[in-house]
Amino acid sequence: MACKRGALIVLEGVDKAGKTTQCKKLVQALQQSGRPAEMMRFPDRTTTIGQLISAYLEKKSELEDHTVHLLFSANRWEMVPSMKKKLEQGITLVVDRYAFSGAAFTSAKPGFCLDWCKKPDVGLPKPDLVMFLQLSPSEAALRGQFGEERYETSVFQRAVQHKFELLMKDPSVNWQVIDASQNIEGVHDNIMDHSLNAINTAQNQLLGELWK
Ligand code: TMP
Numbered sequence: 001m002a003c004k005r006g007a008l009i010v011l012e013g014v015d016k017a018g019k020t021t022q023c024k025k026l027v028q029a030l031q032q033s034g035r036p037a038e039m040m041r042f043p044d045r046t047t048t049i050g051q052l053i054s055a056y057l058e059k060k061s062e063l064e065d066h067t068v069h070l071l072f073s074a075n076r077w078e079m080v081p082s083m084k085k086k087l088e089q090g091i092t093l094v095v096d097r098y099a100f101s102g103a104a105f106t107s108a109k110p111g112f113c114l115d116w117c118k119k120p121d122v123g124l125p126k127p128d129l130v131m132f133l134q135l136s137p138s139e140a141a142l143r144g145q146f147g148e149e150r151y152e153t154s155v156f157q158r159a160v161q162h163k164f165e166l167l168m169k170d171p172s173v174n175w176q177v178i179d180a181s182q183n184i185e186g187v188h189d190n191i192m193d194h195s196l197n198a199i200n201t202a203q204n205q206l207l208g209e210l211w212k
Pocket of ligand 1: 073097
């Protein structure tokens, strides 16, 4: 019998919510419990496309807004063959940001509608679970200054949060909101519970296509 597929699990949230810390903890906990798991992140800055994105985020280069949006999407599509292969091998993928960040960040810019922003990512592997780490702007501010990269301002992050709220109204995606104001272990326990459920359910389901 073919082995059971892994689950595609995504963590999203505004800056300072603790996504990267929680992705690492989740992968470690899954591995320790004997479940094969790997972490991925978008943008993946290691590829040729990812390097163009990275230079843009670090403000070392300028790119036209539509162009960079399509590059972020291309950076996901270029990883699809390896993602599908790993999932088929029974490896659960824990992904730090995905198409939801793509749509939320670009549509927070003037002149972009959410619908256009979602289009390039239609048909990507559909996550079995998307956890949104919820943190109020005032709590985020207590966690320190924003960095130097593009988009790291509180005004822009508020606009992004609003776009995420619109995306979360879509019942075709398995959204779970996680209270990220708890301590690291509390947040982790919550994330682990949802992830174990998703892994069990995904085993018996085909991988879906996002926003299709
Ligand atoms: P990072 O800080 O998690 O590496 O993310 C880099 C920045 O890129 C962050 O501000 C969110 C933004 N972003 C987009 O604008 N579009 C996307 O598709 C993704 C994945 C991230």
